[in-house]
Amino acid sequence: MCALRPALTLEEAYRNLDPIRPLREEWFEAFYVPRPEDGGIEKLLDELNLDDSENDKTLFSGQQGAGESTELYRLYRELQSTHIPILLNVEETLNLGDVHYTDLLVMLGLRAYQEARACGIRADEQHARDLLFWYRERILEQDEALPLQSETSAEVNLGVLRFGSRLSQESPRRERIRAVVEPNLSDLLERLNRLLLELRRRSGKRILMIVDGLDKIYNLRRAADLFLHGGNALMAPACRIIYTVPYPLFYSNDFQLVRSTFHRVFLLPNIKIRHRDGAPWETGREMLRQVLRRRVAETLLDPEAMEALVEASGGLLRELIRLARLSVILARRRRDARILPGDVAGAMREAQNTFRRILKLEDYRHLRKVQERKSLDDLPEEVANRLLHNLSILEYDGETWWDVHPAVRELLEENEGGK
Amino acid sequence: MDPLESAAREEEQLQEALSMSTGASVFFIVTPPGEGKKREMERLSRLLSGWHILAVRLSPEQPLDPEALRGQLRALQGDRRPMIWVEVEGLGVAEAEPARSAVAEQARRVLQDLNLKREALERLDAPILFWVTPPELRAFSVWAADLFAARTAIIDLERLRPTAEKTLRIEMFLTADHPHSALPPAEVEGRIRLYEGALEAEARKRRPHLPRIASLHEELARLYARRGDLHSALRHQREGQNVYRELAQQHPEVFLPGLARSLNDLSVWLSELGRREEALQAAREAVDLFRRLAPQRPQTFLPDLARSLGAYGSVLLDLGRASEAREAFAEGLRILLPFLRAEPAALRELASALLQGYRRACEALGETPDAPLIREISRNLVTPAIEPDVLPGSAP
Numbered sequence: 001m002c003a004l005r006p007a008l009t010l011e012e013a014y015r016n017l018d019p020i021r022p023l024r025e026e027w028f029e030a031f032y033v034p035r036p037e038d039g040g041i042e043k044l045l046d047e048l049n050l051d052d053s054e055n056d057k058t059l060f061s062g063q064q065g066a067g068e069s070t071e072l073y074r075l076y077r078e079l080q081s082t083h084i085p086i087l088l089n090v091e092e093t094l095n096l097g098d099v100h101y102t103d104l105l106v107m108l109g110l111r112a113y114q115e116a117r118a119c120g121i122r123a124d125e126q127h128a129r130d131l132l133f134w135y136r137e138r139i140l141e142q143d144e145a146l147p148l149q150s151e152t153s154a155e156v157n158l159g160v161l162r163f164g165s166r167l168s169q170e171s172p173r174r175e176r177i178r179a180v181v182e183p184n185l186s187d188l189l190e191r192l193n194r195l196l197l198e199l200r201r202r203s204g205k206r207i208l209m210i211v212d213g214l215d216k217i218y219n220l221r222r223a224a225d226l227f228l229h230g231g232n233a234l235m236a237p238a239c240r241i242i243y244t245v246p247y248p249l250f251y252s253n254d255f256q257l258v259r260s261t262f263h264r265v266f267l268l269p270n271i272k273i274r275h276r277d278g279a280p281w282e283t284g285r286e287m288l289r290q291v292l293r294r295r296v297a298e299t300l301l302d303p304e305a306m307e308a309l310v311e312a313s314g315g316l317l318r319e320l321i322r323l324a325r326l327s328v329i330l331a332r333r334r335r336d337a338r339i340l341p342g343d344v345a346g347a348m349r350e351a352q353n354t355f356r357r358i359l360k361l362e363d364y365r366h367l368r369k370v371q372e373r374k375s376l377d378d379l380p381e382e383v384a385n386r387l388l389h390n391l392s393i394l395e396y397d398g399e400t401w402w403d404v405h406p407a408v409r410e411l412l413e414e415n416e417g418g419k
Numbered sequence: 420m421d422p423l424e425s426a427a428r429e430e431e432q433l434q435e436a437l438s439m440s441t442g443a444s445v446f447f448i449v450t451p452p453g454e455g456k457k458r459e460m461e462r463l464s465r466l467l468s469g470w471h472i473l474a475v476r477l478s479p480e481q482p483l484d485p486e487a488l489r490g491q492l493r494a495l496q497g498d499r500r501p502m503i504w505v506e507v508e509g510l511g512v513a514e515a516e517p518a519r520s521a522v523a524e525q526a527r528r529v530l531q532d533l534n535l536k537r538e539a540l541e542r543l544d545a546p547i548l549f550w551v552t553p554p555e556l557r558a559f560s561v562w563a564a565d566l567f568a569a570r571t572a573i574i575d576l577e578r579l580r581p582t583a584e585k586t587l588r589i590e591m592f593l594t595a596d597h598p599h600s601a602l603p604p605a606e607v608e609g610r611i612r613l614y615e616g617a618l619e620a621e622a623r624k625r626r627p628h629l630p631r632i633a634s635l636h637e638e639l640a641r642l643y644a645r646r647g648d649l650h651s652a653l654r655h656q657r658e659g660q661n662v663y664r665e666l667a668q669q670h671p672e673v674f675l676p677g678l679a680r681s682l683n684d685l686s687v688w689l690s691e692l693g694r695r696e697e698a699l700q701a702a703r704e705a706v707d708l709f710r711r712l713a714p715q716r717p718q719t720f721l722p723d724l725a726r727s728l729g730a731y732g733s734v735l736l737d738l739g740r741a742s743e744a745r746e747a748f749a750e751g752l753r754i755l756l757p758f759l760r761a762e763p764a765a766l767r768e769l770a771s772a773l774l775q776g777y778r779r780a781c782e783a784l785g786e787t788p789d790a791p792l793i794r795e796i797s798r799n800l801v802t803p804a805i806e807p808d809v810l811p812g813s814a815p
Contacts, residue, residue, distance in 0.1 A: 014439040020541045020569040021442070065568050091535045097528050216565060218531055318568055326572055333428075333435045335785035354573055357553060358560040390560055391568065 004030035006297040010332045013339075016295040017325035019318050023070040028077075032070065033290040035271065036283045038397075041071045044266045045078060048240070054206060055238050059259065061215055061245045062268030063388065063395055065318030068244065071268055072212050075242075083208040083240070084199065086115045090213040093164030095174065099217065101230020102181040103167060103174060106139065108209060108237060109192045113148070114160050116199045123149045127195040134191050138184060139177050141166075185233060193238035200239075207239035215244040220385065224254040231261055248385035251376070271315035272396045274403075276374055285310050288320055296324070301339050308344040312351070314394045314406045323347045351407035358390055359411070367392060367404050368412055374401040430466065433574045434739065436546075437467070437502070443541045444571040445549070447559065451577055452552045459576045460506065460550060462693030466738075471499040477549075478508040479525040482532050485539035492545060503547045511554030513562050530562035537566050553577065604646075611642050630674075633662035637681060644688070653688040660685050660701075676720070679708035683727045690734050699738065702731040706747075722766065725755040729773045736776065741783035748777035749789065752796055759799045767800055774800075 004026060007013035016031070023032055034040065044058070062068040076085045088111045090096065094103050113131055121128050136145045140163065147159035166173060181188065196207055217223040223246050227234065234243065243262075249255045250267065259265055271284045288310045292301060305327065313320035324339075326347035331339045359367075366383050370376065370393055376384050387393040392408045395401075404412065433446065448463070450456040464472055473491055477483050483505065492501050513526035540547060551559065559567045618635045621627050636659030644652040660681040666674040686702035689695070709724035728751035735744035751773045759766045774796050781788040 011439045014436070015441050018442065018444070019571065020445060020537065022538065022541075064564060091538065096535050097531050213535075216535055218534070218562060218564070322568070322570070329432055329436045329439070329572065332439065333431055335782060350573060353575065354560070358557050386561070389564055 006293060006295060007300060008297050010300065010328050010337065010339075013296045013300055013328045014325060014332075017321050017328060019322040019325060022073075024073060028070070028073060031291075031294045032074065033287060033294055035067075035071075036287055039269055039271050039284065039287070041075055041266070041268065044264075045075065047264065048075075048079065048208070049082065053240065053263070054200070056240050056263040057235050058240075058242045058264040058266060059245045059262050060242050060266050060268070061247045061250060063247050063270055063316070064391065065316045066268050066270050067317045068215065068268050069212060070317075072210055072242070072244070076210055079208055082205060084115060084119065084203050084205045086111050086207065086209045088209060088211050090211060091216060092213075093168055094213075095168045095171075096213070096217045097219070098171065098174065099214075099222065099226060100174070100178055101226055101233050102178050102185065104211070104214075104226070104230070105185070105188065105192075105233055105237075106135075106177065106181060107164060107167070108211070108241075109188060110135070110148075110160050110163065111209070112192060112196055112199070112207075112237075112239075114156055116195055117156050118153055119199060119203055121195075121199065121202065123151070125198075127191075127198045131191040131195050134184075134188055138180050189233070189236045193236075196238045209237070209239055209241045211241065211243045213244060215246050217246050218389075220246060220249055220252055221254075223249050224252065224258070227258040228254070231258060235261070248389050251384055251388065252381060267395075267398050269398050270394050270396055271317065273310060273313075273315045276396075276401045284315060288313060288315070288317075291317065291320060292324060295321075296339075300337070302341060304341045305339045305344050308341050308348075312344060312348045312406050314403075315396070316391065316394065319351075319391070323351065326350055348407055351405075352411055355390075355392055355405070355408050355411055359392060359408075363387060363392070364412060367408055370402055371404045371409065371412060374403055376402055429574045429576060430463070432572060433463075434466070436571055437470070440546045442544050444546050445540070445566060445569060446546065446571055447556055447567075447573045448548050448550050449553060449556055449573060449575045449577050450550060455577075456506070456550055456552065458693070460504070462695075463576075465693075465696060467502070469499060470502045471495055471497060472502050472504050473545075474504040474506060476506050476508060477510065477529065477533070479510065479512070479522055479529055482529045483536065485536050485543060488543055492543060501545045503543065503545055505547060505549045507549055507551045507555050510558050511552060513558040514554060526558065527562050530558060534563035534566050537569060540566070607642055607645050611639065611646070614639050614642070629662050629666055630677075633659045633666065633677065633681070635659075636662065637684070640684065640688070649688055649691055653685070653692060656681065656685045656688050675708055676712060676723070679705050679712065679727065680723065682708070683723075683730050686730050686734060690730075690737060695734055695738050698734045699731075702727065702734050706731050721754050722758050722769070725751040725758075725773065726769055728754070729769065729776060732773075732776050732780065736780055736783070741780045745777060745780035745784060745786075748773050748780055749792065752777060752792060756792075756795060756799070759796065763799050770796055770800060 004016070007016045021027065035042075044060075048058075060068065060072070062071075072087075076087055079085050088107060090099070090104070090107070093107050109131065113128060113135075116128055117123065123129065123132065132145070132148055135148075140148070144159050144163045144166075147155040147162070150156060150159075167177070200207055214223070214226075217226070227243075227245070234241070250259075271287055272281050273284050273288065275281055285307075289306055292306055292309060309320060309324050309327065312323050323344065324347075327339045327343040330343040330346040331337075334343070363383070363386075366379050366387065369378060370387075376393070379387075384393070388395065392405050393402050394405055396403065433448075436444065436446070448459070450459040473488070473495065475483065475488065488503060492503075495501050509522075510526045510530060512520070512523045513530055549559070556573070614635050618632065618639070621632050621635065636655040640652045640655035640659065643649075643655060660678065663674055663678040663681045667678040682701045682705035686698045686705060689698035689701060705727040706724070709720055709727050712720040713724050728747045732744040732747035732751065735741075735747060752770070755766060755770055755773065759770050774793065778788055778793075
């Protein structure tokens, strides 16, 4: 693969503007752009650094496509000097259609064991041995337990991977495990916490677990149950933990109680491109321009087209990348080597057609209210959740005000009759 | 933009994206339900013959397994690049009422499961086309929202369905001398009944008059096209062409022109239905026949040759063979020019269509059109009330 750099051709631009690829490793190095001061995780980073707590728990969310996974990855990198960050991507290890807090704790325990082993704690040392004993005696199969006792990290990783994959796929096994874990939970937590404290002592660093992917649970009732019923247990591990949360859950009544029990709640805002009164916000716009400049050479992107992309994105990073890629396709179809404003207009039409397809007739009335009042007041909870989820409403400044997606704005004008 | 042009653009957009694609990218192809989806899949598979298409199904009973797909991709042999087609079936119920039915729940589970496999799909490193109907697209937008938001494009082939407007354009292009476009719908229906009756009566005769049968089929083809039923139009056009072929074998001097014209029309219907390879074959045969006929009676057959070159060029353009298309349109324009000068009113429509095709082909190739040729044609396209120098491309 050739080195990542701002694209000099439309073909390179198409590759660089990949909306499905997460920013990790060399892609992060090449394309990450820091967010404006009050639009990123700086506040959370500062709090985590300044707070001397050893076991605080944070809820983390953001609107889909706002860049949460990328920001969590950044957090993971930035805190390495003072913490042992342990990333658990639950998409790969849990079944989010059927997730229970015990599944989550079982996986957290195994990831902690895996990290402890990677940090030099041997399998035959007491705390590691104690924790593994619990797993081996209660829930692990032979071919899962054996690799975990191995001295090589590849084998340990294999054991965790094998168990996680089975846990996510085998529904009867999940049921059996839950039945065993629930009555033995305090025993598990005690052993896990002893290992975590040992890891803390040996490394001299605080332990931070980042649980990414829980925001993908679309069944909000299930997600709320996870935190409501499992709240106490999820607070119990003796380390700092950041749990991702489905964004619409923030707006549900059920969740207000949950919110108050966690130490910290962080909502990653979209990049604001305008103030609430409609005046452009240059800082946010410049950040989005930088995102484009990192991926596409300026010779390839007409300045007006760049502005149009920034405006059309509504400040959603994934939407910016997606619309830019679509513009590349349209420019190439014109047999041009440069993206022009007309190409962005074409990409915007696709976005409008999509909203036209997915919005219900009554949605227009609600969306018009949001556009006028910049607030979610009077919107039924179910409607607000749905419109936030399908991105026709975008949130700015951390739950301060809301507006409609730029592509929806024109649809509202078209649909004046639905007033 | 008319629906035909719009649909063609959507396909071009997909082909353009695929030509640049190096890793995974997700597309949603929106089609009409039922047979419409199958038909579009068949048509697009012919257009994308340079790819190795791995087709799988996604339904409430059949979730997608990226690991199995990875294995299948590894097992593929040959030089062609792989592409995954996911034929979505029955997932529209996720958004349908009653919301709590078991099948709706199952559909949602499958979509949510897919949503969580976004990164696994990304690792497959191949373009993935989800073939969906409009309700299924809505279901994806709700229950697989992350995957949906990471799409590269939505390709809307739903609009490929023939419409009256589209049919009118086809008809104007092909048969400027047939006044069906002006017929009100009731008249079209009346004539269809009349000619179908006549056809049946003729066929029942002990010795049917084959030229009449051929011309009735062709008339019915045009009427059905006017109604928007391209499949029936194609069926009649083919029948007519078969009869002309039979007649031309017995009396070539009389019926070869009829066969050539019939093939020309057939190529247009085939092309409109996405059967472009067959359309190309018919158009090429029509051009060959008119080339043979032209030296015998140039005044009669050269405009026909120009018309058939236009149909041929259009199919070539649809197949992405822009260079050959440009040659066909240019030849058609050069042949037509002296006739256009002599009878501008009669040939203006045909000349406009050829000129439009020529420009599109040049645009596709990124080349500058032949300015003197365009100027000369454009000059003869204007009505006497308009001065030539106000037209784009005209010399002052």
